[in-house]
Amino acid sequence: MAGSETHYTLPRPAFDNPVKLLIVVAPYYKDIADNLVAGAKAEIEAVGGTWELVEVPGALEVPTAISLADRRSDFDGYVALGCVIRGETTHYETVCNDSSRAIQLMGLQGLCIGNGILTVETRAQAEVRADAKGQNKGGGAAAAALHLVALARKWSGQSKGIGFKPAGSDQGADQSDGSSNA
Numbered sequence: 001m002a003g004s005e006t007h008y009t010l011p012r013p014a015f016d017n018p019v020k021l022l023i024v025v026a027p028y029y030k031d032i033a034d035n036l037v038a039g040a041k042a043e044i045e046a047v048g049g050t051w052e053l054v055e056v057p058g059a060l061e062v063p064t065a066i067s068l069a070d071r072r073s074d075f076d077g078y079v080a081l082g083c084v085i086r087g088e089t090t091h092y093e094t095v096c097n098d099s100s101r102a103i104q105l106m107g108l109q110g111l112c113i114g115n116g117i118l119t120v121e122t123r124a125q126a127e128v129r130a131d132a133k134g135q136n137k138g139g140g141a142a143a144a145a146l147h148l149v150a151l152a153r154k155w156s157g158q159s160k161g162i163g164f165k166p167a168g169s170d171q172g173a174d175q176s177d178g179s180s181n182a
Contacts, residue, residue, distance in 0.1 A: 012047050012143070013150035019049040021145055022075040024065045026058045026082030029123070035130035036081040036116055039138030044079075047146055051079075059084050059095050059117050063102035070111055076152075077112030077145040081138055083126045084119050092119075112148035116141025 023040050027033035037053065044051045052075075056065045059082040066078045080103055086092045096119040103115050116137050120126045129135045 010143070010147060012043075013146055015047060015049070015150065015153075017153075019044075019047065019076045019146065019149050020074070021049060021051045021077045021079055021142065021149075022066070022069050022073070023051050023053045023079045023081060023142075024056060024062050024069075025053065026056050026062055026117070028058055029083045029085070029126065032083045032118070032123075032126045032130045033081060035127075035132055036083070036118070036138030036141075039130075039132040039136040039140075040079045040081060040114075040116065040142040042132065043139040043142035044146070049146070058082070059099040062099055062117065063106060066103070066106060066111065066113060070106070077114070077149040079114045079138075079142045079145050080117055081141060082117045083130070084117065085123055085126060086121050107148075110152070112145050112152055114141035114144030114146075114148070 021044055023037060023044075025033050025037055041051060054065060054069075056062055062080045062082055066080065069075055069078065080099075082099075084092060084095050084099075096117075099117055100115065100119075103113055103117075107113050118126050118129050118137060120129065129137045132139060
């Protein structure tokens with residue numbers, strides 16, 4: 001049982017400049033969503049960050065909202081929250097897989113996203129995972145986003161020097177007088 005295990009948690013990142021996150025939540029199960037949001041807000045505020053909150057109809061709309069916000073606003077990162085509880089049809093797999101895949105693809109493109117969309121078998125499992133005093137998956141998703149923002153800031157402005165080097169950079173530096181060793 002995962003609830004009785006202990007897990008290592010990274011220390012909170014520190015920020016020289018304030019961080020601003022967008023929390024996107026699908027409140028289909030309102031009480032669960034509210035607990036996820038409470039955990040996320042507390043984690044963001046614990047590092048001195050600010051947040052905005054938007055609600056979307058369901059888990060499938062969460063990635064779209066993040067994509068829209070990324071193109072049209074100035075957030076440093078995103079927290080995706082919601083809950084999908086297995087039902088009697090295959091819709092569960094579609095919602096879980098497609099929302100997760102879209103979030104992962106945006107992350108691979110450089111967006112700093114913490115995914116806190118719960119995918120569970122029962123409501124009881126969701127309640128335990130969403131409780132800010134329990135597993136606090138909302139806080140965990142915010143922490144993931146904050147860690148990614150810290151990494152993005154650490155590596156911003158660095159370049160791998162991809163491409164051609166200008167003439168005279170380091171090739172032929174020993175041959176500055178125009179002579180050839182050939």
